[in-house]
């Protein structure tokens with residue numbers, strides 16, 4: 392099983408990626424949080440993708456735009472920096488992103504989406520994958536979108552089977568993922584589609600790797616996904632890996648001795664890393680609280696202590712509460 396760490400804006404930067412690599416490993420690919428293709432690469436993004444900050448990490452830059460020429464231009468810039476594989480964000484549900492017709496905002500405009508993909512896949516000479524939701528308002532948008540996607544030689548097709556309107560509520564629509572599974576995994580390769588436009592490339596040339604993403608919190612969730620999609624060989628996990636940083640190891644059956652100490656060291660590395668990149672302690676706390684919002688799930692009955700930790704105002708108070716969590720709570724089932 393290939394396991395990818397999902398891109399999470401504000402969380403899965405190089406500090407967190409390195410902490411995963413150093414303490415747990417077993418993550419086959421890491422994706423950057425989305426990089427706006429229209430803008431110049433900021434100092435923050437350049438630091439995040441700097442090879443010196445990503446040693447041993449197979450890093451895929453994720454790009455966001457609604458213009459294929461912007462994507463192609465950014466691919467060229469990043470190729471010059473040594474990257475050879477890219478991902479396109481067609482799933483971001485944030486209001487400021489969708490209002491600009493980007494991320495899942497593009498899903499409302501199938502014809503534009505088609506032209507966008509056509510431009511990218513006719514112009515790119517490197518593997519380009521797509522990460523998408525299954526619609527904007529409702530699941531019945533998915534067949535139209537899927538018919539478009541299947542025309543293109545995506546290197547990988549990563550599906551978070553929720554519509555934008557759901558944000559992260561409810562449950563992933565496994566039946567929608569099933570429709571893609573029937574096309575890409577069960578047949579073994581992408582079909583080019585009868586209605587492919589003249590400009591479309593031959594999608595049947597190389598098989599498309601199908602990747603499932605959504606609500607894999609523990610090995611039971613993973614087993615459920617595999618029960619439905621036994622031929623799946625690639626999954627992407629976001630919040631589940633933050634909640635249980637050893638989850639990729641558990642899924643791959645790689646024992647993690649001293650899990651509790653490993654998680655503590657993982658937290659400490661992130662804390663120290665944040666101290667080195669943020670100017671004030673306030674920023675460090677804010678970002679650590681984002682980590683703990685999920686990491687609390689690593690422990691049984693952690694709500695009370697995690698709530699207190701989320702309110703901590705000083706390093707000593709934070710450390711005291713973290714010690715309480717590590718020293719007194721049981722690890723939750725993996």
Ligand SMILES: Cc1cc2nc3c(=O)[nH]c(=O)nc-3n(C[C@H](O)[C@H](O)[C@H](O)COP(=O)(O)O)c2cc1C
Nearest residue numbers: 397398399400424425480551605606628629630631
């Ligand atoms: C705080 C946060 C930030 C995210 N940022 C991105 C992003 O930059 N690009 C992206 O494609 N998805 C982003 N996502 C979505 C995740 O990659 C993933 O699709 C989603 O969390 C569902 O997977 P999970 O249930 O394994 O967490 C973000 C999600 C969260 C919660």
